[in-house]
Amino acid sequence: MTTATASAPAEVHAGAPRRNVITRIVDRLGGGAVQVVMVLLGLFWLVPTLGLMVVSLRSPAVNGAEGWWTVFTKPAELTIENYKNLLASGFTSSFWNTVFITVPTTVLVIGIAAMAAYAFAWMDFPGRDLSFLIVVGLLIVPIQIALIPVAIFYGGVGIFGTIPGVVLFHVAFGLPFAIFLLRNFFVGIPASLLEAARMDGASEVKIFVRVVFPLGKPAIASLGIFQFLWVWNDMLIALVFADTDNQPMTKALQSQMRQFGSNVDILSSGAFLSLIIPLVLFFAFQRYFVQGMMAGSVK
Template identity: 65%
Template sequence: MSAATRSWSPQGLAARLAGGALRVFLVLAGLFWLLPTLGLLISSFLSPTDLNRGGWWQALSAPSRLTADNYAHLLSNGTITGSLLSTVAITVPATLLVVTLGAFAGYAFAWLEFPGRDWLFLIVVALLVVPVQVALIPVSELFGAIGLFETTAGVVLFHTAFGLPFAVFLLRNFFAEIPRELLEAARLDGAGELRLFTRVVLPLGGPAIASLGIFQFLWVWNDMLVALVFADSAHPPVTVALQQQVRQFGNNIDVLAPGAFLSMVVPLVVFFAFQRQFVTGVMAGAVK
């Protein structure tokens, strides 16, 4: 039976209908997932008077009500603009440190022989189950004693410490799947461990490293608990700054709505910009 005949058979028609229904369902699910984002976006362009009068959907029938005044107020609000800079100052170093240290440690646990390697890796795996809340009080006392409490460096160190166990676990498992013959061939060509790591392991582990970077960036950017406890109260991250604005929601909605949208759109942009690497890393880890 030819391919054209099979496509018009009852089984072929059923497969086409099932595939079409699945596509329609996925499109509807995606639109439903994006609906809150669309609502927040439209709300950020509505005046407080219009928002108090009704929901964001009123702009669909009266687009003339949309205005950019809210973003003008946002840019003139030093607390919100400063909080965005504080968030960047925390998120970027915390992500880079976790990815860099996790890659080195993952390679060491995967391919270097040293005493106690397996036991140390078991300790790293055990640290994955330690909740953040358990460390808040003792780390607060430690940071207070060494002068890191309410500093950007303290928040970065906290996020790095709690992000490293997952990073080491993920990258070690990924690096361990690299063929040993490939590494041995590089060693026979005279490559040292550092050269082997940078020229062979890192390029092959690019998808896993990209996935880790996205996870860490999203976690740190959206964090509020750690920032609320350890960050500088005079220069809080955007999550804390927006939470402070919620206390005066009726007066500051023209700042809160665009600020919340900007806070949310940055992780979305990062995810969609690196979604190919993210999917590749997740699928590679699933296959291996």
């Protein structure tokens, strides 16, 4: 696991067996070949992104004339000209649209899902188990199912094309996973803690804010990073529900795709810019990212 080894050294020892001599010899012999294969595979996974980065840092003329790998012999050709042009072309506004869509969505999903998850985990009400099973069922509903009905609904209430419309759509489709993840975490909170708080006469709101939310931090962090990346990287919802003034980066770039050949400078720098923040978040919070992924898929 990516993070377990980094974050919990104890686990490494638990997993590493005492190996007998024969296995060790076999490991040594096979080790060289495995190393080479793994280096090649690692390159295979690294090279495409590296290519995008180099292309984004070279002028259209240079990109048209030669492959990006020639950068190793001609590093002087690197330039940030593409990025300057990109920012001058109004890409900044789509960057901020992405932020204005992603941040409220993430906050809303966490808040609304945490409330529901707390109710599912620690409150009694008729039909609780059945309604939670419905949430589990909704986990994998394809987004396509809602595009047409919600578009008509938005047209009726006048929020078609706006950022609130995009945000609400994202929140709704983020909820099943969020409720599922948090509910499964909240049921693990020791009952004694909640009972003690209830005995002391604390209101449910107070228990939620003071006890459940703080204890749920690890799961909330996982959910937050997951939700953030999901919304930041979305294209389909933006394509349908965000008009040109409110479009996030993904849609802005998509509109340039038709002339791929002549737009490589804008596309490469835009695509690279759009993936910097996800990558930084990923490297900073990969532990939570992996946890969220595990909890979400291993049901």
